Amino acid sequence: MIVLRDMIESDIEDYVRWFTAETEWMDWDAPWENEETTPEAEREGWTEYFERIKTLPKDAPRWKFEIELDGRHVGWVSRYFDLDYVENPEKIPAVGIDVPERDARGCGVGTEALGQFIEYLRAHGARRVYTQTWSGNVRMLRVAEKLGFVPYACVKDLRTVRGQKYDALTLKLDLDTEEQT
Numbered sequence: 001m002i003v004l005r006d007m008i009e010s011d012i013e014d015y016v017r018w019f020t021a022e023t024e025w026m027d028w029d030a031p032w033e034n035e036e037t038t039p040e041a042e043r044e045g046w047t048e049y050f051e052r053i054k055t056l057p058k059d060a061p062r063w064k065f066e067i068e069l070d071g072r073h074v075g076w077v078s079r080y081f082d083l084d085y086v087e088n089p090e091k092i093p094a095v096g097i098d099v100p101e102r103d104a105r106g107c108g109v110g111t112e113a114l115g116q117f118i119e120y121l122r123a124h125g126a127r128r129v130y131t132q133t134w135s136g137n138v139r140m141l142r143v144a145e146k147l148g149f150v151p152y153a154c155v156k157d158l159r160t161v162r163g164q165k166y167d168a169l170t171l172k173l174d175l176d177t178e179e180q181t
């Protein structure tokens, strides 16, 4: 069963591992952005983050949830407003997802977790969401397709990954079907 939940203290060490040791997921999530880090820096950063969010009121809107698969922490979903290369004056949320635990991928976790998060955003007033990826990320593109996203913007050859050029892609999903344009 897939559950979205708030961060708990024991997640900190998962983040330290995902950002310093088991980093294969970064080869797919904006690999042109990766920065050097250390376990100490990650532990400090994630501990500070946890201290900041742990007292959030129950009804405060969330921008990030942890993904749990049958009780195991396997990744996260999040939303942001600052898109790359796309103006977003209406502050339409863009959603992102990472499942660093490789053995949890490929069996529907990504689609189900992102789908649940989009439902959450819809329940909190979103009428459209974006997601941004690149043309080499076939798994993310398939997840987006399964959830009903359609192409919104494309910048040809913007990304270079492992020596090859790829298109930067933004997809959109209209949630209020009566208002679709």
Ligand SMILES: CC(C)(COP(=O)(O)OP(=O)(O)OC[C@H]1O[C@@H](n2cnc3c(N)ncnc32)[C@H](O)[C@@H]1OP(=O)(O)O)[C@@H](O)C(=O)NCCC(=O)NCCS
Binding pocket: 025, 026, 028, 029, 030, 097, 098, 099, 100, 104, 105, 106, 107, 108, 109, 110, 111, 112, 132, 133, 134, 137, 138, 139, 140, 142, 143
């Ligand atoms: C992208 C990601 C979140 C998807 O999660 P997931 O649990 O693997 O997703 P799902 O199992 O729901 O769906 C994956 C789909 O991709 C398909 N797929 C997997 N490998 C593929 C490949 N090499 N070529 C084409 N399709 C592929 C799967 O078959 C599945 O489609 P299906 O249900 O039609 O069979 C996850 O793979 C991940 O975290 N990857 C690394 C980080 C990343 O890329 N994050 C997104 C950044 S934009």
